[in-house]
Amino acid sequence: MLTELKDVKHALSAMELSSIISITNDNGMITYVNDYFCEISKFDRNEIIGQSHHTVNSGYHPAAYFQDLWETISQKLVWKGEMKNRAKDGTEYWISMTVMPIVNDQGFVYQYVSIGTDITSRKENENILLQTMENLHDIENALDASSIVAITDDKGVITYINEKFCEISMYDRAELIGKTHRIINSGYHPKSFFKEMWETIKQGLVWKGEVKNRAKDGSEYWMHTTIVPFLNDDRRPRQFISIRTDITDRVKAETALAERTKQLAKAHDEAIKANMIKSQFLANMSHELRTPLNAIIGYSEMLQEEAEELGESFFAEDLAKINKAGNHLLALINDILDISKIEAGKMELHLEIYSLPDLIQDVMTTIRPLVESKGNKLQTDCRDGGEFTSDVTKLRQILINLLSNANKFTEAGSIAFDIYKEARGNRFGFAFRIRDTGIGMTPDQLEKLFQPFTQADASTTRKYGGTGLGLAISQRFSQIMGGDISVESEFGLGTTFTCWLPSSPPDAGAVEVFDEETEALQALALKRNSELAAIPDVNRSLGEDIQSSRTLGAAEFLVEPILRESLIAVMDQFAVNRAEHTVLVIEDDKSANEQAARLLRMEGYNVCEARNGVIALACMGRVKPSLIVLDLMMPGMDGLAFIEEWRKHDKWSRVPVILLTEENKAPDDRQSNKHKPAKGGPLYVQDITGRG
Amino acid sequence: MYKILLVEDNEMNRDMLSRRLTRKGFVVITANDGQQGVELAESERPDLVLMDMSLPVMDGWEATRFLKSSEELKAIPVIALTAHAMAGDDEKAYQAGCDDFDTKPVVLDRLLNKMNHLLTTESIN
Structure with a gap:
């Protein structure tokens, strides 16, 4: 018995240490708490004795919870449960509690013993776990709602599929569970595709790819598929989850795009081929x-000759008609070939320098018999002669076309053919004006004038003949050469055609040293620059680009780059370190000046500008240029007058001067030896044709 | 009287041009293809050959190359006479060895000028 008591004592003291113990009387007033109770509740014993358990109530549990407790223990039954309490400092703790009613000898409950253990950390873990599970559930829901999900075992047998999987595959869940994905295989991918996939996921790696699947009804769909292996403790996959999104629309769009691209490439090839066939056809047709x-x-x-010899003038006339018709057909063929070449962009320019009076003479010889046969008078005024750079064959064709047109529509009238210099924009050129006193044209007729195969009207063709291509060709030729044809006409009174062409087309080797003016250069004590001599070659290699750009209407396209290249080539010899030198640009033309000055500034030179020679001389002392760029075409004091004046100043005369000029203007201004400088530094001549 | 060899496969054109040249005082012999042309050049030794280019059996370019490679025949001037009037066709004829080039339809005066030029040059040589 004693032993028993002793054991009880030990048990009680062990319990004292491990449990939270309190005793309340039948009124619910605490009569005893152990140290652990005090420790966890952070109340002193004297603060708690005499109080009720309400002191540590956290307010977490509903009243019914306590009601249940009281009902249980009132019936002398033991209550077990978990209770969240609040300590004195407000912290909360959970205890697992056993409340035992103690009955006295009379059978009444006189007090309750409450024994609890601290389960706060367990509760916290539980909460975290619960939260995690809730999160997982949310993720699962989200995944299910957004993606097509399937889970398979390690052999690939389907163990789970979500609703979306069923929707897209059109199979019921029952038809899929227990099957492999082979059921939705479209047969599109090679075996190696799936082999690679299995090798990846079996190694425990994530596989991603685009897979074409087949639904139950045979329709096909594309999936972006991610397969994630779930691994065992031994790192071997125990199951695979596949998450798929529908990319059918995207793949279809891509396929359509690829197909379209292919078609376009094919169409392009075919167009090129068709063009070649067309060219071949034209050659064959011709x-x-x-x-x-x-x-x-x-x-x-x-036969016409023979008939005439035999005096059969009646036959001879008809034979002449056959001959004329034959020649007309031939003209048509030639014109059609021209038009085709123009339209195919194959028309080439063969530029040469020639004498304008010679060309006019040549054209007049051809056209005069025609003019006389119609009883017309032809007067020519070529007041500005000289040399001209152009495609002579094309220019001759244009002039003959315009003149024969004028003649064709004029009866016993007069035709005036005037050739004169005319600048357009900042380009110098020649105008070829042909005025007739013929039938003229209405505004309607004028509008359609330059279109192929349109003469003024159908009756015109009947009455006057012609291919209807001549003006269209002439206009295109003019445009290719950088000019154009304009027309004015008054019905019944006559027509004026004006063909204007730049004095040298932009691709006529836009920058050249004056080969033909070597003498003039020598007279000016100039020496030719070996660097410059190479420049025309550069231009020629650019010729094709210029031509194509100009066909597009960009007449001045390459003038500036060429100006830059050649100008810089000369400049570099005198001003090696660009920033250290001041360059004086003397030029009056505002746009040209801006261009040259801007160009040099962009190249890093210090540029000073003067509007004319007088201003330049006035600022020489202040500016002290290392180099002068001088335009020969200046009002006030012209370029050569400037040089003459400038050479008089000893200290300036060693400054090199680069002359800018336009080819066709140059000879007049430089022929005179009176400008010959007596002494001085090198003088370099730079020709900027096409700029004029 | 100059003897002209006209190599031309088109019957009408052969007839027409040979008659016109005859009227102008030439002796004209004709061949229907390049092969025949070469054979006639060897046997008849004409003063000048008018060579069509698109010919059966042996074309004009080949026939010209043959004539110009022969020591005995290469002095005979050859004028290419062709309906190939596109750019580059003349160059092709010159490369084959033709001395001059003219296009069809024939402009008789133009052709006669070319013929006379070659014939007189040759006689000077």
Whole structure:
């Protein structure tokens, strides 16, 4: 018995240490608490004795919870439960509690013993776990709502699929569970595709890819698929979760785009091929038509001769008609070939320098018999002669076309052919004006004038003949050469055609040393610069680009870069370190000046500008340029007058001067030796054709 | 009287041009293809050859190359006479060895000028 008591004592003291113990009387008033109770509740014992358990109530549990407790223990039953309490400092703690009613000898409950253990940390873990599970659940919901999800075992047998999987595959869940993904295989991908996928996920790695699947009804859909292996403790996959999104629309759009691109490439190839076929066709057509025409023209001409010899003028007239018709057909063929070449962008310019009076003479020889046959008078005024850079064959064709047109529509009238210099914009050039006193045109007729195959109207063709291509060709030729044809006409009174061409087309080797004016250069004590001599070659290599850009209407396109290249080439010899030198640019033309000055500034030179020679001389002392860039075309004091004046100043005369000029203007201004400088530094001449 | 060899496969054109040249005082012999042309050049030794280019059996370019490679025949001037009038066709003829080039339809005066030029040059040589 004693032993038992002793054991109880030990048990009680062990319990005292491990448990939170309190005793309340039947009124609910605390009569005893152990040290652990005090420790966890952070109340002193004297603060708690005599109080009720309400002191540590956290307010977490509803009243019914305590009611249940009281009802249980009132019935002399033991209550077990978990209770969240609040300590004195406000912190909360959970205890697992056992409340035992103690009954006295009379059978009444006289007090309650409450024994609890601290389960705060367990509760916290529980909460975290609960929260985590809730989160996971949310994720699962979100995943299910957004993606097509399937889970398979390590063999690939489907163990779970979500609703979306069923929707897109059109299979019921029951049809899929227990099957492999082979059921939705479209057969599109090679075996190696899936082999690679399995090798990846079996290693425990995530696989991503785009897979084409087939639904139950045979329709196909594209999935962006991510397969994540879930690993065992031994790092081997125990199951796989696949998350898929529908990319059918995107893949379809991509496929359509690829197809479209392919079609376009094919269309492009076909267009090129068609163009080649067209060219070949034109060559063949030309050949095939010329052969019978040769017979028609040849026989008719021969028979006409014979008929005339035999005095058969009646036959001769008809044979002349056949011959004329044959020649008309030939003209048509030639014009069609021209138009085709223009439209194909194959028309090439063959530029040469030639004498304008010679060309006019040549054209007049051709056209005069025609003019006389119609009883018309032709007067020519070529007041500005000289040399001209152009494609002579094309210019001759234009002039003959315009003149024969004027003649065609004029009866016993007069045609005036005037050639004169005319600047347009900042470009110098020549105008070829042809005025007739013929039938003229209405505004309607004028509008359609330069379109191929449109003469003024159908009756015109009947009455006057012609291919209807001549003006269209002439206009295109002019444009290719950097000019154009304009027309004025008054119905019944006559027509004026003006063909204007730049004095040298932009691609006529836009910058050149004056080869033909070497003598003039020597007279000026100039020496030719070996650097400059190489420049025309550069230009020629650029020629094609210039031509194509100009065909697009960009007449001045390459003038500036070429100006820059050649100018810099010369400049570099005198002003090696650009920033250290001051360059005086003397030029009056505002746009040109701005261009040259801007260009040099952009190249890093210190640029000072003067509007004319007088201003330049006035500022020489102040500016002290290392180099002068001088335009020969200046009002006030012209360039050479400036040089003459400038050479008089000894200290300035060693400053090199680069002359800018336009080819066609230059000879007049430089022919005189009176400007010959007596002494001085080198003088370099830079020609900027196409700028004029 | 100059003897002209006209190599031309088109019957009408052959007839027409040979008659016209005859009227102008030439002796004209004709061949229907390049092969025949070469054979006639060897046997007849004409003063000048008018060579069509698109010919059966042996074309004009090949026939010209043959004539110009022969020591005995290469002095005979050859004028290419062709309906190939596109850019580059003349260059092709010159490369084959033709001395001059003219296009069909024939403009008789133009052709006669070219012929006379070559014939007189040759006789000077």
